[in-house]
Amino acid sequence: MEGTAPPQKSTPLARELTRIINSYNKHSIQLKINLKETNAFFREIRQNYSNACASTMGTESASFEAGQLSCIAFPPHEEEFLRNTVGAAPYVIILGQDCAARYQLLNCFLGERLLPLGPEAGEACEGVQGTVCKRRKLCFSYGRQTRLSLALPGQYELVHQLRANCGRWDTVPREDLEIHEECEDPAHRLAELEITLHHPLLQEAKVMVVPCPNIQPIEEALEDYSRGVIPIILYAINQDTLSTEQVCELRKVKEILPYPVCFIRAPDTSTVVPPDPAHRPEKDKEKSSLHKQLLSLGLLSGSSGNCSCGASQALAPGAKPQSMLGEGFDRLHRLLVPFARQVLQNQQVEAANVLNGLHCRCLDIFINQAFDMQRDLQITPRRLEYTREKEGELFSSLMAIANRKQEEMKEMIVETLSSMKEQLLDDAANLEFTDIIVTTSGEAVTSKEIKSCIHQIQELIVVQLNQAVANKLTSSVDYLRESFVGTLERCLDSLEKSNMDSSVHNVTSNHLKQLLNAAYHVEVTFHSGSSVTRFVWEQIKQIIHRITFVNPPAISPEWKRKVAQDAIESLSAAKLARSICSQFRTKLNSSHEAFAASLRQLEEGHTGRLERTEDLWLRVRKDHAPRLARLSLESRSLRDVLLHGKPKLGRELGRGQYGVVYLCDSWGGHYPCALKSVVPPDDKHWNDLALEFHYTRSLPKHERLVDLHGSVIDHTYGGGSSIAVLLIMERLHRDLYTGLKAGLSLKERLQIALDVVEGIRFLHSQGLLHRDIKLKNVLLDKQNRAKITDLGFCKPEAMMSGSIVGTPIHMAPELFTGKYDNSVDVYAFGILFWYLCTGSVKLPEAFEKCSSKDQLWTNVKKGSRPERLPGFDEECWQLMEACWNGDASQRPLLGIVEPSLQSIMVRMCGPERKGSSLEDSN
Numbered sequence: 001m002e003g004t005a006p007p008q009k010s011t012p013l014a015r016e017l018t019r020i021i022n023s024y025n026k027h028s029i030q031l032k033i034n035l036k037e038t039n040a041f042f043r044e045i046r047q048n049y050s051n052a053c054a055s056t057m058g059t060e061s062a063s064f065e066a067g068q069l070s071c072i073a074f075p076p077h078e079e080e081f082l083r084n085t086v087g088a089a090p091y092v093i094i095l096g097q098d099c100a101a102r103y104q105l106l107n108c109f110l111g112e113r114l115l116p117l118g119p120e121a122g123e124a125c126e127g128v129q130g131t132v133c134k135r136r137k138l139c140f141s142y143g144r145q146t147r148l149s150l151a152l153p154g155q156y157e158l159v160h161q162l163r164a165n166c167g168r169w170d171t172v173p174r175e176d177l178e179i180h181e182e183c184e185d186p187a188h189r190l191a192e193l194e195i196t197l198h199h200p201l202l203q204e205a206k207v208m209v210v211p212c213p214n215i216q217p218i219e220e221a222l223e224d225y226s227r228g229v230i231p232i233i234l235y236a237i238n239q240d241t242l243s244t245e246q247v248c249e250l251r252k253v254k255e256i257l258p259y260p261v262c263f264i265r266a267p268d269t270s271t272v273v274p275p276d277p278a279h280r281p282e283k284d285k286e287k288s289s290l291h292k293q294l295l296s297l298g299l300l301s302g303s304s305g306n307c308s309c310g311a312s313q314a315l316a317p318g319a320k321p322q323s324m325l326g327e328g329f330d331r332l333h334r335l336l337v338p339f340a341r342q343v344l345q346n347q348q349v350e351a352a353n354v355l356n357g358l359h360c361r362c363l364d365i366f367i368n369q370a371f372d373m374q375r376d377l378q379i380t381p382r383r384l385e386y387t388r389e390k391e392g393e394l395f396s397s398l399m400a401i402a403n404r405k406q407e408e409m410k411e412m413i414v415e416t417l418s419s420m421k422e423q424l425l426d427d428a429a430n431l432e433f434t435d436i437i438v439t440t441s442g443e444a445v446t447s448k449e450i451k452s453c454i455h456q457i458q459e460l461i462v463v464q465l466n467q468a469v470a471n472k473l474t475s476s477v478d479y480l481r482e483s484f485v486g487t488l489e490r491c492l493d494s495l496e497k498s499n500m501d502s503s504v505h506n507v508t509s510n511h512l513k514q515l516l517n518a519a520y521h522v523e524v525t526f527h528s529g530s531s532v533t534r535f536v537w538e539q540i541k542q543i544i545h546r547i548t549f550v551n552p553p554a555i556s557p558e559w560k561r562k563v564a565q566d567a568i569e570s571l572s573a574a575k576l577a578r579s580i581c582s583q584f585r586t587k588l589n590s591s592h593e594a595f596a597a598s599l600r601q602l603e604e605g606h607t608g609r610l611e612r613t614e615d616l617w618l619r620v621r622k623d624h625a626p627r628l629a630r631l632s633l634e635s636r637s638l639r640d641v642l643l644h645g646k647p648k649l650g651r652e653l654g655r656g657q658y659g660v661v662y663l664c665d666s667w668g669g670h671y672p673c674a675l676k677s678v679v680p681p682d683d684k685h686w687n688d689l690a691l692e693f694h695y696t697r698s699l700p701k702h703e704r705l706v707d708l709h710g711s712v713i714d715h716t717y718g719g720g721s722s723i724a725v726l727l728i729m730e731r732l733h734r735d736l737y738t739g740l741k742a743g744l745s746l747k748e749r750l751q752i753a754l755d756v757v758e759g760i761r762f763l764h765s766q767g768l769l770h771r772d773i774k775l776k777n778v779l780l781d782k783q784n785r786a787k788i789t790d791l792g793f794c795k796p797e798a799m800m801s802g803s804i805v806g807t808p809i810h811m812a813p814e815l816f817t818g819k820y821d822n823s824v825d826v827y828a829f830g831i832l833f834w835y836l837c838t839g840s841v842k843l844p845e846a847f848e849k850c851s852s853k854d855q856l857w858t859n860v861k862k863g864s865r866p867e868r869l870p871g872f873d874e875e876c877w878q879l880m881e882a883c884w885n886g887d888a889s890q891r892p893l894l895g896i897v898e899p900s901l902q903s904i905m906v907r908m909c910g911p912e913r914k915g916s917s918l919e920d921s922n
Contacts, residue, residue: 011111013333014201017340021090021204024230024344027638031086031351034634038355041627045072072362078354085351088230090205090344093222095253096236097246099135101266102209105236108329109207109336110140110199116171134179136193137221138209143196148176150191153224158191179215189215205232218249222256230347231257232340238266241293250299260323262339263294267329291325300325321346345642352639359632363694366625370799371767373617377610380495384603387491391599395592402584410577416468421568424464428457428564429557453555457563495602621799626687633690633711633725636697640710644668647675647712647728656776656790667728670709674731677717677724689725691799695768696791704759706730706779706789732787736778736832740841747909748784749836754901755786756829761894763788764822767796771815773828774807775835797821809847813861814888823888826897830883834866837876875904 074082092109096102103115115138137153148165150158163173172195179189192211196202210221225231233253242250253261265288294300301322321342326335433456436449650663653674664673680686696708707730717724734742736752744752756778763770770777770791777790812827814820835841842848844866850856865884868877879900885891892900 013109013336014111014199016333016337018201018204020337020341020344021201024090024348025204027348027642028087030634030638031348031355034355034631034638035082035086038359038631039074041631042073045624072365074358078358082351082354084227085230085347088228088347090232091225091229092205092207092232092234093225093257094207094209094234094236095218095249096266097239097242099133099212101236101238104238104266105234105264105329106138106140106207106209108332109234110197110201112199113171114195114197115177115209116174133212134214135177135212136179136189136191136215137211138177139192139194140199140202140207140209141194141196142199142202144198145196146198147196148172149194150188151194152187152191157194158187160188160191213245213249218252219256222253226256230344231259232343233257233259233261234336235261235263236266237263237290240289242290242297247297254299259343260321260339261299262336263290263300263323263325264329264332264335265290265325265327288327291327294323294325299323349639349642352635352642356632356635356639359628359635360694360698363625363628363632363691364698366620366628367796367799370617370620370625371796373613373620374797376613377617380606380610383491383495384599384606387495388596388599390491391592391595395588398588399585402581402588406577406581409581410573413573413576416465417568417571417573420464420468424461424568425561425564427464428460429561431457431460431560433555450555453560454563454567457560458567461564461567495606625799626684626691629690629694630687633693634713637711637713637725640668641712644710646714647673647726649675649677663731664728668709670728670730672731673709673728676727676729677714678727679717679722679724692791692794693725693727695794695796699763699766699768699791702759702762704755704762704787705791706732706787708791729789730787732779732789733782734780735776736780736786736835737775737841739780739784740775740835740839744784744839746839747905749839750901750905750909752778752780752784752786753829753833753836754898754905756788756832757894757898757901759786759788760825760829761898763791763794764825764894768794769797769822770794770825770828772807772810773825773832774810775832775841778832808853808856808860809843811857811860812884812888813886816857816861821888823891826891826894827884827888829894829897830880830891831866833876833880833883837872837880838869873904873908875900875907879904 094102094106094109096105100117104117106115107113107117148162150160150162152158163169163175172193176193208225210218235250250261291300321339324335324339326332433453436452644667647664647667650665652660653663654661659676659678662675662677664675665671667673667675678689680689693711697711699705701707709728709730711728712726714724714726717726739752756773760770760773768791770788771794772790773788777788778786779789780786810828810831812820812824815824834844846859846864846867847856850859863886866880879892879897882890882892883897
């Protein structure tokens with residue numbers, strides 16, 4: 001062989017492997033793009049909310065909003081897996097019992113006698129005594145010229161004269177393969193022999209043949225292939241069993257590269273090229289001793305079998321490729337092609353699954369947070385208004401008590417004083433004064449001390465009277481606690497927690513507590529300035545004035561009792577009641593005003609927060625979630641095409657506004673299928689389609705919904721002129737429009753109505769609105785049971801942007817305002833039920849007269865509805881009218897519609913009845 005050579009002839013094995021690896025590389029590019037865009041999306045999300053936090057100077061409110069989406073990121077273990085897997089280069093690694101077996105397999109694999117065989121191959125190299133074989137590592141890569149060189153792995157080429165470069169050669173010279181004993185240069189001993197060949201297979205993947213264990217331990221030889229590489233591991237065997245050393249080596253290989261191994265039994269004689277695949281040995285061994293050994297060692301699984309297994313089908317989701325054993329090179333093509341396909345496919349399926357799982361989890365976070373934000377935007381203003389109303393009711397009720405209870409309070413005070421008088425007098429008589437020394441003889445003391453004694457007696461009376469009156473008053477307003485206070489406090493607590501503004505945190509609820517304290521802790525005080533205090537002190541001054549001009553009295557129990565009695569008698573119950581009620585009203589007014597001011601402050605804080613929440617909600621609905629949904633659609637579609645391939649389009653079944661529906665015989669184990677192709681015109685439509693596909697795919701299976709099997713992105717749709725999303729779904733017999741034209745019995749039509757209601761109820765239970773219930777979106781099976789299809793407009797209420805969607809005659813009036821809920825599906829069902837009741841597809845007269853869509857919408861908003869036909873059943877007509885009520889709040893819940901339909905069906909179809917319309921049963 002010359003230094004340069006023409007391209008090697010491509011064998012069937014090489015061509016098939018080239019095709020498989022080429023497909024792997026193409027899918028790797030798509031995975032890398034998706035991963036790159038996912039990382040860019042996450043970085044943008046983090047940056048946006050970091051900036052939002054910084055722009056508001058790190059307030060708690062900003063930190064809270066920034067933290068809402070902080071969980072949109074890669075888990076570390078998934079990030080590491082994808083970094084090591086996505087874009088990893090496929091590498092064929094050839095191991096074997098000895099150099100002869102490895103070289104023989106390499107020659108067969110590439111279809112050329114490149115390495116010496118037979119006596120030229122050298123001795124066995126098991127590492128046992130007497131071994132003389134010292135072959136270096138070989139690396140085969142693509143080049144326009146056949147070239148050999150020595151190089152340190154991943155570093156630089158060594159300047160060394162190789163025998164192969166000195167002239168012609170048939171196989172790589174043995175001198176270039178071996179390391180000579182006299183070689184003392186460590187770099188030369190570790191260098192690998194790089195061989196470039198003009199071979200098509202090497203354009204897609206490199207091939208490495210491991211060195212003899214005497215030259216380099218297997219763990220060192222494979223070190224460079226444990227990261228960023230997808231190894232296709234082949235193990236050549238030319239003996240009946242594996243030795244202990246070889247088993248040990250294989251276990252190390254499994255530790256370093258946890259991938260399946262394709263074991264191949266080499267023939268006894270050298271083989272230059274693979275033999276004719278049609279040739280078979282006379283008799284296959286059912287299970288060779290080698291197979292039994294590999295099985296017992298756990299190096300093969302029980303399901304792996306011998307080489308007789310044919311080409312494998314695509315792996316099922318989650319299935320792992322298994323190690324295989326091929327008994328002879330004649331079966332190498334049948335064994336190696338499915339093995340390589342499974343190894344490569346498994347890695348990409350797993351990477352696509354991890355990516356898609358992340359996309360779906362983060363999308364669900366976005367959707368859940370959109371629900372939370374929508375609820376916050378709706379509930380917070382109502383809570384504020386509720387708090388204002390409830391506090392106003394509480395204030396009015398307490399003021400009414402204060403105004404209404406003054407006379408009752410006067411009587412209560414008189415009664416309390418009367419019942420307490422004797423006890424107060426006894427307590428006063430036995431009172432021990434503080435800071436005053438009174439002799440046992442009761443001698444007179446100074447005027448100053450007398451004043452102090454009188455003051456202490458009064459204090460005793462005031463304290464006990466205060467407690468008694470407060471207890472009586474508390475019992476008169478105690479019923480308010482549950483009626484007003486409990487709910488009000490809970491509502492305030494929720495508002496303050498969601499506000500997260502420390503400047504108003506707990507201020508409003510503190511004013512509420514002050515207001516309540518005014519009701520529950522009324523004090524009877526004698527502070528300066530109060531009318532009661534002035535009146536009482538006038539009495540006290542007269543007593544002191546009278547005592548001043550006589551001999552000081554003796555401080556005796558009788559004198560203390562007399563002072564207490566004078567103080568009690570000096571109190572006016574009417575004035576005291578007025579004083580208490582005035583104090584009560586003053587405190588109520590003060591707390592009420594403070595509460596109103598702090599509530600305004602709390603409302604202002606919520607206004608700013610709700611503006612930011614609405615902005616975030618808008619970004620989640622219109623930007624973040626749709627962009628992530630497109631990445632999710634791409635990763636899911638890549639997984640589907642890896643597992644099941646691209647579906648084949650059959651004849652056209654139908655055509656709609658948003659796509660064409662084709663027949664598809666089978667795909668992914670499903671038969672028969674329908675295939676809907678959608679060509680989004682721009683990025684917005686792409687993202688919206690992807691988001692709607694996410695909702696549909698996330699739904700649990702339900703017998704009243706058409707099953708969506710999967711999706712594939714076709715980059716060559718229309719001859720390569722456009723990119724289409726192919727949605728593969730369950731295929732049914734016909735749609736309801738066609739069924740009504742062909743004729744359906746009364747019982748069948750009522751059953752279809754029940755089926756549709758059941759399907760819509762399930763969608764609503766999952767938080768979704770269909771928004772396009774119509775005849776062509778209801779499919780029938782061969783038994784005329786109905787399933788809802790075309791969930792293209794399906795969305796959660798929290799993710800709707802107010803867009804006007806649907807089919808005009810089925811659209812509820814509020815759809816034109818952009819503000820609506822799931823009752824629009826009830827309206828659409830009412831129109832659909834009208835068709836079912838007529839048994840035909842003819843337009844209602846009110847709609848048929850409309851010359852344009854705009855005129856139809858105008859008439860619907862004004863109250864135009866389908867007419868009642870003469871043969872309509874009364875109960876059916878009432879149900880239709882209720883469903884298409886112009887006031888969405890007056891439409892019945894589907895949980896009420898369903899039993900009504902069941903009742904109608906039992907009444908009208910108990911004995912089988914046929915007919916083209918629902919005749920009046922009365």
